[in-house]
Amino acid sequence: MKKEYQQEIKNALAAAEKIDGINHVYFVACGGSMAFMQPAEYIFNRECDIPATILPAREFTTRNPHDLCNHSLVVSCSHSGSTPETNEAVNFAKSKGALTVGITYTAGSDLEKNSDFTLHYSWGKGTDASDLNNGVLYGFIFSLLKSITGDNKFEKGLKALDSLETMADRVRKQFGETAKKWTSELKREKLIYAVGSGINTGETYSFSACWLQEMQWIHSGYINSAEYFHGPFEVTDFDVPFIICKGLGVTRKMDQRVIDFAKKHSQKVYVIDDADFDMHEVDDDFKEYYSQILSGVAFRQLAEGFAYERGHSLDVRRYMGHLDY
């Protein structure tokens, strides 16, 4: 990770450490910028006693959580830094006395101006994965968790950032042909469900809402693996496509149960299995947490495959950037 990003993390961490007892960590943003932070909420719930909640920015602002105060830490993200709802949420949090940390690609953006501290990240092909939004977020939360819990194991989580690009690149090479094959087979589908759970919830939701709905105009819905058998599974039929993310670790069995059933009743079940991805550089304690970043690499390759097969660039929008709303 770039030295200046490391320094920004240190600055934000020092401010968080000055809070006299963090009462709640909120992660608030919109769309893909919210979804990519879901693993941070998840890891917090698993690793420490401080409650952590993720909310769409305007759900956060309108909800006006009763416990939001000068003991709260509010982490937000906007790639452009100009998302109105996210900036509104940050200003709202500040008005309640919370410490605000904004994650953004865009230097000098509104989010940077409004946030107490900013974590910048890099973007685009050729960027080292540790400098992307995921890398910077993990750098911050593992540092924060180390500080909160005093547990040195989080050093291992931070260390893994050094290997993130190697792992991501390996997945790109490994999954490329698979992505081409799947998207060739699925390119005429009008609707594709995305299923995942646990640490993969955010990436799977993003695949549904951002890659499929937003960037390919393919109908989709996100289904949590824990919910599949409690309603949604009745739509399963021989011709209904599901892309299912099978996690490592604690949710693996639950994801597998969905796969077993869906494969029996649909001929169009496609499984991204995180166990297929070599993560030997990462300590066992952190493999599950890092696996979702690799799921995201695979999801992105599927999106690129769809774009190619359907002649529908990932940059095309019919509304965003063209209309006021």
Added chain:
Amino acid sequence: MKKEYQQEIKNALAAAEKIDGINHVYFVACGGSMAFMQPAEYIFNRECDIPATILPAREFTTRNPHDLCNHSLVVSCSHSGSTPETNEAVNFAKSKGALTVGITYTAGSDLEKNSDFTLHYSWGKGTDASDLNNGVLYGFIFSLLKSITGDNKFEKGLKALDSLETMADRVRKQFGETAKKWTSELKREKLIYAVGSGINTGETYSFSACWLQEMQWIHSGYINSAEYFHGPFEVTDFDVPFIICKGLGVTRKMDQRVIDFAKKHSQKVYVIDDADFDMHEVDDDFKEYYSQILSGVAFRQLAEGFAYERGHSLDVRRYMGHLDY
């Protein structure tokens, strides 16, 4: 509300009051039984400093929240009381020392056996709304919030239960023809999106996952109003149907923004507006909280309308109850 239900609430409340500082309230269940508790999580977030989180049962168990302990209160629900994941979650919570309160229709069920305290509810046509799952849940959480905060305003929330049946019945009569018309127009649709937010999140999710996907085999996805413009809205087109729940209170403007845009670009936008429902019996402080129960009445009428128009009974399942999975 029936005297015995009131007594069960008192018993559970007394046990919750004996916890020496509740550190977290978890609401855990599956499908519709989870969704109907979402407003309880929402109201807790709005009204008190004790963190509250809602999770699908197996997401809860696999996540194994770090702060789950003998200071925690875990509220679950299963209509049959036999849902394996929910019972598993209750037993898991008990193994961590948490106080468990199970909400169920079924006396003598596993959920009753496994939970420290049980809140029973009634079901079926002719049941007074205050004796349904919603009524019992609100009876419990408003009593609990009164106890936690010491604020007598929650008496007004409890008082409103007496008028719930009157209000629900009014909506049934008022919305009946509308439901018939909408479902006649929409009956040949293969996919219908459901949009809502805030206090209506659970009911809107239920409409998508339980009424449409499970009971009508109509493809669907739930979209939060705060998320619509951050991905999903790009699928909007002249022939894409949306059923949107427009809330009272804090999320109303956000829901309206979705409606304004969707109506411009789709000819199939249907809006359930909670402001259309007469709630004069309820104190202003509690109208928003109660409105979601009335949204649920309207959603149910839509489900019944679809069942009639499509000759597809709400009782038909192809998998549940027929296969092991």
